[in-house]
Amino acid sequence: MMLNKCTERIWVLPPDPATDRPSLGYIQGDRHRVMVDAGNSPAHALLFFQALEAQGLPQPNLCVLTHSHWDHTYGLAELRHRGVYTIACRKTQEDLQNMALWSWTEEAVADRLRRGLDVPFCTTMILEEYGTYDALEIVPADLVFEDLLTLDLGGITLNLHQINGPHTPDGVLVHIPEEKTLFLGDADGNPLLRVPARQFLEELSNLRKVLESLNPLQVIPGHGPPETFEDTLVEMEASAKEAAQELYRIPYHEAPLP
């Protein structure tokens, strides 16, 4: 699998729904190179590094996380092994530190599902990706920020905006103003657990305001191909219309099949 070039300085390894692998981004500054999200496993991260090498692109020295969900973070062990420093917002870091203490025996997994701390969609996909829970190694980030972090990569700027979004309370929007590009993560997606529709609508509207103030041309979603900002807004509008008819917003993996 190859990285697709999105702008002069931005590439993306496309997502793979078979085991819920998200998009992995690559941003090339003159001094620093940044990976966006760590992959859902060391194997996924390795695929990214191999694709970079095959395309003659130097390895990243930094990684930023869009949120703590397993599919975006469980590849971190491979990054630590390669000496790549990882940056997360405080809420993401707290989630990672909690998950690092999780036991992965069948009883422990079943117990978390009963208590609503995890959902079957994720535990099933983890088994699809790894084959067994035994190989899981959850690693926290190296650098932690709150609200906003700006990185000068050399000739290009990276702004990390923390948002309490509809998908998770630990969303980070990765904005590259010079390239008019924004990595959205899953920020505009449904939550993993059902929430009151009113809460979802409020968080969606807050996210929309932040996105409109950043006004990118191109948006790279966590689980889809790059799209125009107008497309993102149309999707968010459709999602708001649906939620306005509901009492509760249902997680996407529980939605009835079309």
Ligand SMILES: [Zn+2]
């Ligand atoms: Zn997610």
